[in-house]
Amino acid sequence: MPHPIRLAINGYGRIGRCFLRALHESPLRASFQVVAINEPADLDSMAYLTRFDSTHGIFPGEVRQLDQGLEIDGAPIRVSHARNPEEVDWAALDIDILVECSGQYGKRSELERFLAAGCPRLLLSHPGRSAQDIDFTLIYGINDGELTGRERLVSNASCTTNAVVPVLDQLHRAFGVEHAFLSTLHSVMNDQPLIDGYHHSDLRRTRSAMQSIVPVATGLAQGVERFLPALAGKVQAKAIRVPTLNVSAIDIMVQLSRDASGAELNALLRAAAQRQPRLQAYSDAPHASVDFNHDPHSVIVDGSQTRMNGPRLANVFVWFDNEWGFACRLLDAVQAWSALFASPAEELAAAVSRHG
Template identity: 35%
Template sequence: MTVNDDSFTNWKIREEIAESMIPLIGKLHRERDVTVLLHSRSLVNKSVVSILKTHRFARQIAGAELSVTETMPFLQALTALDLGPSQIDLGMLATMYKADERGLSVEEFTAEAVAGATGANKIERREPRDVVLYGFGRIGRLVARLLIEKAGSGNGLRLRAIVVRGGGAQDIVKRASLLRRDSIHGQFQGTITVDEDNGMIVANGNAIKVIYADDPASVDYTEYGIRDAILIDNTGKWRDREGLSRHLRPGIEKVVLTAPGKGDVPNIVHGVNHDTVKPEERILSCASCTTNAIVPPLKAMDDEYGVLRGHVETVHSFTNDQNLLDNYHKSDRRGRSAALNMVITETGAASAVAKALPDLKAKISGSSIRVPVPDVSIAILNLQLARETTREEVHDYLREVSLASPLKRQIDFITAPDAVSSDFIGSRHASIVDAGALKVDGDNAILYLWYDNEFGYSCQVVRVVQHVSGVEYPTYPATAV
């Protein structure tokens, strides 16, 4: 048998194992509300090839490819346990098992590692929490996709309605079409139908009411059977407590803003300060995409090295608040063609750091350039550290943070020498450390952080909503602190 034959045979074996993993992952998700992960990447509703590619990607961060032959025994062990709602990382289980020297079987080790989600320790499955989207633009539609995707277990969050201004004939059909097809993020994974008579979009069986309103104060959500809902404001029209309070109508319990909040509105970056949200807080912000990209790695660097001062330069994709061609705009430069120019503009991300990281004493400045790409941005974080270090030390530290720290859902890590911006479309992390571009000289470190400013940010928004709704389930095995 030739080497090529060996490789193909090996592929077919792994393909067969991945096929057998799919029903086990699906059953755990539907029946027990367990999300199976691989190094923080969900394997729920993934194809055979996607599962294999996710295993192969582990070589980028762990230094070696992870095989389905290694993870399948842990998945099989999970199916035999009395699991409650949770997220369980097969990659972490396999990695920790290799390092364990006690001679336990896979079944024994798995039962011990996920003990907090089994038997008397498991938490009860919660009733779905109603969610309303106010606005249905770029972020609104991606958040909708994520909410629909996560509704498969029948628990957690349930998208009940979207609120938009009336757009004329066939408005609902056009909005459904924008949800179905996206020029950047591709086709919606599932089926979408329109019930024009009842004013609903039905996506993967989820009936979503389309409510037309020009003013939040004009809507009574209880008329649509909506109770104690989380409303996500994607418009950014109101950013202070007074304006956002207009959403606190019958049927709405909390309001989450997908833009930086002003005044005393808490700016929450999931993974960093989400646990500071008080149960009685009814209005909060998810800050900006750039704030979400820089705050987690900034916290990681400050925790390990101390940060004395820093500057962030953001090279940001263009957005809908710019003009395609030169035209009047209230901002001086954003009126110039977004598709033809690099445009210097302001960013509030640096000043927003203080809200998300109040213990950070370092002064962080910032600036931004909009460039002619439709999605994915990069933040260049230039830091003066409290102690000298080396590139190798920072490299290994950030890789470990991306693998086994409480920030692993926020920080990703890539070593590919030829990575470019389009490679990160669809990333679910808040930021991705580009290892090849990392620069360290004594007490100076420069981090290059890619981020999908649309989808990655939307994932952070959903995580915050899950947390404040009480449906953010714990992850096992527990990560190092």
């Protein structure tokens, strides 16, 4: 039986903890093992927040705190508290992939500090600063077949990009998209305070997250165009943070190239969900956002909200769990990428075999 792929997590916040839990709840848990976590916070808090989560509930397994780490269902995880990539001996951990969930590193020069410190490969839980700053940006179900295994810096894009790109791709292939405007309604994030306070250069993000609807900047349009170059120059986007803990939505307005009806759009998107049931879902029930908490799909199309204004101006509304759905795609990315390369132990065995 092959050895499990060895993983480490850098940054044990919302996405880092969801990734660990998604692996624990997945049938893939026998094939992948988190052996190390680097997180500046104290170990007591890490153990507590692993056990108890206000959004996703109590951890469905045994969590124990060790002297220098955690133990999940009997499997030890070494914990470090470094604030810089060079402060961890990544090579000594013998890992295959570091899942970078801190969100603090986006430029190639910053990411290469991990490589120089002995990390073999990085999977980012956020977009790189630009396409040139990483080797490959992945949206599972769209371009995972283009991975080669030779990459060292891979990004899993963003939760919003994973949600909207499949839908725009399907609409463009079927009807053509002349223009698109995307309005994201996103749950609060940890770059917002509970009460007004000095902390951010974006003045709106100094305001209380739980008292206001807050417009924020977004790079979603650029992210879409990175995957769908046929739509370059045709996409605009805005983002609005809303005072809910989890689950977000995107209101998609598109000008189509040919006439269509709402029934045709829904039939297209329903069929797409049937082709990729793990990644995309469709429903026309009268939903509220809480219905999709802990939902593993990248996107759920709400057919009850599809509208047409004339024969070519279409409005589609989609939901997504911005934490859990994205963490599940991180896990898919690990599986797709790791299938293309050998583990360090296997590489060493192959080298010994080659050289006698």
